[in-house]
Amino acid sequence: MEISDLIRSEWIRLDMEGESREDVIRRLAGLLDEAGVLSDMEQYIADVFEREKVGSTAIGFDVAIPHGKSDGVKAPAVAFARLTRPIRWEPGKEEQAQLVFLIAVPKAMEGNEHLQILAALSRKLIDESFRQQLMEMSSPEEVLQSLQNGS
Amino acid sequence: MKKLVAVTGCPTGIAHTYMAAESLQRAAEKMGVRIKVETRGASGVENRLTEEDIREAHAVIVSSDVDAEESRFQGKTVIRSPLGEAIKNGERLIEEALSKPSPSHEEPVKVAKEDREEKQSGPYQHLMNGVSFMIPLVVAGGLIIALSFTFGIHAAEEEGSLAANLMKIGGDSALALMVPVLAGFIAYSIADKAGLAPGLVGGMLASSTGSGFLGGIVAGFLAGYVAKWMKEKIRLPHSLEGLKPILLIPFLATLVVGLLMIYVIGTPVKNVMDTLTAWLQSLGTANAALMGLLLGAMMAFDMGGPVNKAAYAFGVGLLGNEIYGPMAAVMAAGMTPPLGLWLATQLARRKFTWEEREAGKAAGILGLSFITEGAIPFAAADPFRVIPSLVVGSAVTGALAMGLGCTLRAPHGGIFVLPIPHAVGNLTGFLLAIAAGTLVTAVLVSLLKKNVSAQEVQNGNQ
Numbered sequence: 001m002e003i004s005d006l007i008r009s010e011w012i013r014l015d016m017e018g019e020s021r022e023d024v025i026r027r028l029a030g031l032l033d034e035a036g037v038l039s040d041m042e043q044y045i046a047d048v049f050e051r052e053k054v055g056s057t058a059i060g061f062d063v064a065i066p067h068g069k070s071d072g073v074k075a076p077a078v079a080f081a082r083l084t085r086p087i088r089w090e091p092g093k094e095e096q097a098q099l100v101f102l103i104a105v106p107k108a109m110e111g112n113e114h115l116q117i118l119a120a121l122s123r124k125l126i127d128e129s130f131r132q133q134l135m136e137m138s139s140p141e142e143v144l145q146s147l148q149n150g151s
Numbered sequence: 152m153k154k155l156v157a158v159t160g161c162p163t164g165i166a167h168t169y170m171a172a173e174s175l176q177r178a179a180e181k182m183g184v185r186i187k188v189e190t191r192g193a194s195g196v197e198n199r200l201t202e203e204d205i206r207e208a209h210a211v212i213v214s215s216d217v218d219a220e221e222s223r224f225q226g227k228t229v230i231r232s233p234l235g236e237a238i239k240n241g242e243r244l245i246e247e248a249l250s251k252p253s254p255s256h257e258e259p260v261k262v263a264k265e266d267r268e269e270k271q272s273g274p275y276q277h278l279m280n281g282v283s284f285m286i287p288l289v290v291a292g293g294l295i296i297a298l299s300f301t302f303g304i305h306a307a308e309e310e311g312s313l314a315a316n317l318m319k320i321g322g323d324s325a326l327a328l329m330v331p332v333l334a335g336f337i338a339y340s341i342a343d344k345a346g347l348a349p350g351l352v353g354g355m356l357a358s359s360t361g362s363g364f365l366g367g368i369v370a371g372f373l374a375g376y377v378a379k380w381m382k383e384k385i386r387l388p389h390s391l392e393g394l395k396p397i398l399l400i401p402f403l404a405t406l407v408v409g410l411l412m413i414y415v416i417g418t419p420v421k422n423v424m425d426t427l428t429a430w431l432q433s434l435g436t437a438n439a440a441l442m443g444l445l446l447g448a449m450m451a452f453d454m455g456g457p458v459n460k461a462a463y464a465f466g467v468g469l470l471g472n473e474i475y476g477p478m479a480a481v482m483a484a485g486m487t488p489p490l491g492l493w494l495a496t497q498l499a500r501r502k503f504t505w506e507e508r509e510a511g512k513a514a515g516i517l518g519l520s521f522i523t524e525g526a527i528p529f530a531a532a533d534p535f536r537v538i539p540s541l542v543v544g545s546a547v548t549g550a551l552a553m554g555l556g557c558t559l560r561a562p563h564g565g566i567f568v569l570p571i572p573h574a575v576g577n578l579t580g581f582l583l584a585i586a587a588g589t590l591v592t593a594v595l596v597s598l599l600k601k602n603v604s605a606q607e608v609q610n611g612n613q
Contacts, residue, residue: 051163054162054163054216055161055167055234055235056235057166057167059167059170059235059238059239060235060238060239061239065166065167065170067163067165067166068163069163069165069193103165103166105165105193112193112194112195115164115192115193115194116194118165118166118169119165119166119168119169119190119192119194121166122165122166122167122168122169122170122173123169123170123172123173124173125170126170126174126177126238127173127177
């Protein structure tokens with residue numbers, strides 16, 4: 001399994017006009033749902049917000065990684081949005097987000113290969129030059145390419 | 152080069168755990184520091200820290216919203232930080248970790264290495280885990296009882312008074328939890344979660360059947376190994392496997408341990424106690440100093456177990472017959488174990504972990520209050536060296552107290568009985584007996600105990 005098994009170019013948006021955390025998560029989840037990755041989109045979104053309650057997933061550097069392990073997910077998947085301008089991720093909090101990775105993981109799944117890949121993706125986001133690339137890229141294919149490099 | 156270790160973890164365990172790990176690793180690399188990061192995410196514990204990693208580390212960074220098994224880091228400088236902080240400010244955390252002094256630089260590495268083999272072996276680790284969880288209960292319970300005594304030693308007899316409630320908090324609750332927690336966390340260390348319930352229950356039974364902390368240690372190991380065995384050996388069809396950790400092991404392990412504690416440990420312990428009590432009564436007119444020696448030794452032997460209880464009950468029983476000598480020996484000899492250990496932690500710092508040195512301060516106060524339990528953490532951690540030292544010291548105290556004709560009319564209270572008129576007969580002799588036993592115990596403990604191993608004291612300066 002590789003990162004390209006988890007993300008497709010149709011799930012990448014480089015010019016999303018996101019208004020709020022809810023809005024962005026809903027739109028990204030919609031992309032996954034269209035592709036048949038989700039069995040129950042509302043359940044999945046509810047689980048993602050459950051995770052947000054535990055602690056904001058905006059990690060700084062204008063990056064957010066909302067995620068949910070959910071019964072509403074059939075197969076592990078990642079969707080990505082670059083917003084046209086940074087939004088305040090959580091009402092009342094400082095943290096902003098412009099690069100948003102939405103991660104979907106089925107609750108019960110054998111093996112942990114997909115977890116390893118998501119861990120590798122998470123680690124890459126700590127790299128400043130990688131984030132810079134994401135800000136500058138002009139096509140979803142380029143994003144896919146850079147995600148694959150070195151992972 | 153300085154070395155650090157870190158643990159990162161989060162409940163979902165998909166992203167933050169690894170981001171924090173990466174951030175710390177990058178920051179460390181940039182700053183020329185070696186670091187090893189254990190991650191606790193959805194795929195389990197990865198890159199697990201070894202004992203050696205921890206021992207060599209200058210400091211530990213814990214950035215985890217899940218249990219990081221922090222008891223591993225006992226004696227280490229630990230920096231705790233939220234995950235978000237580790238992700239955003241890895242460098243600041245590394246800087247903070249480096250700026251903290253590593254504890255106990257004075258400990259010589261060479262001696263430490265010699266002892267390590269012995270001390271790090273499995274059962275010792277499990278025992279120490281139990282002791283370490285027990286110490287706060289002993290300290291809290293003991294000090295709260297002492298606080299109750301400050302209202303006068305009979306104040307707690309008045310139902311509903313503050314003194315009585317303090318006794319309820321300190322004695323009936325905190326000290327009552329001591330042996331269950333000791334047993335529970337010995338078992339937890341052996342068998343993880345599966346061991347905790349049978350361990351706690353076994354410890355409770357050790358208390359209620361009168362076998363005290365020694366029975367608690369037995370219960371802890373019993374529960375731990377029974378639960379571990381069940382965890383590893385019981386095989387169920389896949390569809391029923393889920394029942395094992397939540398139903399089968401708690402039920403069966405607790406049942407087995409409970410029955411063993413009652414029928415195999417409890418019954419003989421009761422017999423021992425009955426026999427000793429009858430024997431003490433038959434001694435009646437024996438030589439006073441010899442009787443004191445015996446009572447003193449018994450008080451320190453198992454601190455709350457059957458031998459101690461037989462001696463104590465004997466002393467208290469005679470108060471009703473207006474015979475006050477044995478009670479003086481019993482109380483004085485019950486005060487010296489914690490007092491002697493307090494003195495030993497002052498005299499021979501290297502022989503004790505930092506946790507024990509801290510507990511030593513409280514033990515002094517507990518000793519003064521005749522709360523012999525203050526010595527239990529030390530005795531449990533190193534029974535074969537500590538218990539004989541306590542027994543000899545207390546025997547000396549008991550013999551002197553009765554030999555010098557001391558008497559005592561109160562069954563508890565420690566130094567709080569001293570201001571009560573006529574409570575103590577031959578006060579000078581009484582204090583002398585306590586001082587002598589304290590000194591004997593402290594010297595013996597200092598001589599017998601070995602230096603603590605590198606793992607507990609930490610030199611972390613590689």
